[in-house]
Amino acid sequence: MTEHVVVVGGGLAGLAAACRLADAGARVTVLEARARLGGATFSFRRDGLVVDNGQHVLLRCYTEYLDFLRRLGVADRVHMQERFHVAVLGADGRRGELRRTGLPAPLHLAATLAGYRMLPVADRLRVLRAAQAMRRLDPADPVLDERSFGDWLAAHGQNAATVAALWNLITVAALNTDAAHASLALAAMVFRTALLDRADASDIGVPSVPLDALHAEPAAAYLRERGAEVRTRDAVRAVRPAGSGFEVVLDDRTVRADAVVLAVPPEPASRICPSDAVGEPGGWERLGSAPIVNVHVVYERRVTDEPFVAVVDSPVQWVFDRTSIAGTSQGQYLAVSVSAAHRWVDTPTAELRELFLGELGRLLPAARGTRSTEFFVTRERRATFRQAPGTARLRPAAVTGLPGLLLAGAWTATGWPDTMEGAVRSGHEAARLAINHLSGRRVGSVA
Template sequence: MTARVVVVGGGLAGLTAACELADRGLAVTLLEARARLGGVTFSFNRGDLVVDNGQHVLLRCYTAYLDFLRKIGVAHHIDMQPRMHIPVQGVDGTPGSLSRTALPAPLHLLGSLATYKLLSPADRLRAARAVPAMRRLNPADPRLDEQSLGDWLRAHGQNDATIAALWNLITVAALNCDADEASLALAAKVFRTGLLDRSENCDIGVPAVPLSELHGEPAMAYLQAHGAQVRLHAPVQEIRRDDNGFEVVTGEDTIVADAVVVATAADAAARLLPDVVTDDLGHSPIFNVHVVFPRRVTDLPFVAVVGSPVQWAFDRTAVSGLTEGQYLAVSVSAAGDWIDLPVPRLRELFLPEISRVLPGAAGQHPTDFFVTRERTATFRQQPGSGRRRAAQRTGTPGLVLAGAWTATGWPDTMEGAVRSGQNAARLLSEQLPAPVSEVAR
C-alpha cells in the first residue's frame, strides 16, 4: 500500500516537502489554514496594482531554492545579476556601490571595497583586514552562536562607521537584526556562503513576477499534476499518534496518515506539538512602505541606503502591472521601533527621506501610499538562537518538522525554508516503505 503523508502548512517549507514526497510516489495531502499557498510570500490586488506583501530577493548561492523553482517551472522568472552590483546611497548624498569582479573569492570584492566611497580609506583598510578572519570562521561551531557579530567585529578592528556603512548593510537585510543583536554563527553563514567562499554566490536575483505567481500558484499546479491533494481553509487542530500511524484533525474531519510533516510557523507547531517544540525563538518584524509616483523617480532596479530609515528601495513598476509613473517599495528590516506606527506617521517620516535619497521624488505628490507589515517575519536570529532551534527529526517515527526556524544551519530565509522541506522529505523517505512502482524499478 502506498504510504499516506499529511503535510501541515503551505509555506515554502511545506510546499517543498509536499512536492518532494509526491515525486517519490507517496500519497500526499497538504493542509493549509489560509485561502492561499505561499506562507509569508504572497501577493494581493490593490486596485490595478499587484502587490507583494514584502520584497524578497535571493542570492545565487540559494541553490535549493532555485532547484525548487526549476521543479515547479518558474526559475525563468528570476532576474539574476550576471555579477553582483549593489548601488549604495549615503545619508549625505554620497553615492557608492559594492560590486564583484570575475576574480576568485575573496579577491572578487577587494576592488569594490578599495573604492567604497561611504568609508574613509582608513576604514576601508580596517574592513579588508577583517575579511580573512571572517573566512576562517566555521558557522557550525556552536561557540559562535553564543557571540554577537558586533562584538566580534569590534574585536577585529571594526568601528561604528564600518559596521554601519558596510557590515550592517548586509546583516540587517539578511538576518533582520543589526550586528550587535545578530548571532555570529548565522552572520558567518551569511558572509561566508553569500559573499566570501565563492565569487558567484553573491549575485543577486529579484523576482520578475508577483510572489503568488512564483510560489503558491505554480506549486499548487505541480502538486495536483503529481497526484497530491491540496486543501485550503483547513486549519489543523490536533495531531494524534496511534498504533497504526497518525490522525490529523481539522475543523471538518480527521485524516489518517502514516507520516506527518509539520511545516507551520514555530508558534503554531508548538501548539500542535507542545512536547516537541518547546523553545520560543521570538520574532523580528519587517515592514514595507509602498509609494506610487506620477513620474519616474529613478532608473535603478534597487538601491541600498546607509543612515536612513529607507534601508532598501526597489522599483516595483513592471512587476506590479503599473503602466504610468513609478511604484517603489521601501523594505525596512529590524523594524521593532517602527512596526506599530500608524500609516500617517510613516508617511510623514518616509516621504521626505525618499525625496532626500532619490531626488527625482522631490516635488512629486504620490498617487498612492500604503504599508504592509509582517510582525513575525523571521525568528530573532540572536546569540543563543541556534541551540534553541528545533531538530527536524523528532523522537516520534513518521513525524518530522519543517520551516526556516528549524535547525537547518541557514538563516531564516527562503533558502532555509526550502532546505528544511527537502530535509523533511528525505527523513520520511528513510522511514517509510518505498512505493510499489519504485520497488519494481
C-alpha cells in the same frame, strides 16, 4: 510508494516537502489554515496593483531554492544578475557601489571594498582586515552562536562607521537584526557563504513576477498534476499517534496519515505536536520573532532608473522598483523594505508617510517635486525568528520524538538564516526523512 503523507502548512517549506514527496510517489495532502498558499511569501491586489507582502530577493548560493523553482518550471521568472552589483546611497548625498570582479574569491571583492566611497580609506582597510579574519570562522562552531556579531566586529577593529556603512547593510537585510544583536554563527554563515567563499555566490536575483506566480500557483498546479490534494482554509488542531501512523485532527474531521510533515511556525507547531514529540516545553517559542515593514509608494512619474538601491544612515534601507511586476504602466511604484523594524511596526501610516516621503525625496532628487498617488504600508510582525546569540540550541532538528512526524520551516535547524533557501532546505530534508521512514516501515512489515 502509496503511503499517505499529510503536510501541514502551505508555505515554502511545506510546498517544497510536498513536491518532493509527490515525486517520490507518495499520496500527499497539503493542509493550509489560511485562504492562500505561500506562507510568508504572498501577493494581494490593491487599487489595480499586484502587491507582494514584502520584497524578497535571492542569491546564486540559494541552490536548493533555485532547484525548487526549476522543479516548478519557473526559474525563468527570476532576473539574476550576471555579477553582484549594488548601488549604495547615503542620506548626505554620497553614492558608492559594491560589485564583484571576475577574479576568484576572495579577490573578487577586494577592489570594490578598497574603493568603497561610503567610508574613508582608513576604514576601508579595517573592513578588509576583518573580512580576511571572517574567512577563518567556522559557522558550524557552536561557540560562535553564543557570541554577538557586534562584539566580534569590535574585537576586530570595526568602528561605528564601518558597521553602519557596510556590515549592517548586509546583516540587517539578511538576519533581520543589526550586528549588535545578531548571532556570530549566523553572521559568519551569511558573509562566508554569500560573499567570501565563492565569487558568484552573491549575485542577486529578483523575482520578475508577483510571489504568488512564483511559488503558490505553480506549486499547487505541480502537486495536483501528480495527484496530490491541496486544501486551504483547513486548520489542523492536533496530530496524534494512531497505530503505526497518525491522526490529523481538523475542525470537522480526522485524517489518517502514515507520516506527517509539520511545516508551520514555532508557536502552532508546539500546539499541534503531541507532548512526547516535543523536546523542552516552550523551547521553540523562545526563538522569538522580528518584524519587517514594507513601505509602498506610487509616484505619478519615474523618479529613479535603478532596479534597486541600498541606503545607509536613513530609515530607508532598500528601495526596489516594482512598477512592471505590479502590472502598472503609469508612474513608478517603489517598495521600501525595512528590516529589524521594531521601531516602525506600530507607527501610524500617516507618520510613516511623512517620514519616508521626505527620506525618498532626499535620496532621489527626482522624487522631491513628484506627487505620490499611492502610499500604504504592509507589516509582517513575525517575519523571521529572532536570529540572536543562543538561538542555535533552540532550533529543533527535523526529526521529533515520534518516528514519521517531521518538522520543517526556516526556523528549524537548517544551519541557514531565516530565508527562502532555509525554508526550502528544511522542506526537502523533512521529505527525505519521511520517505526513509516509510521505506523502512515497509521493509519491517515484509520481514
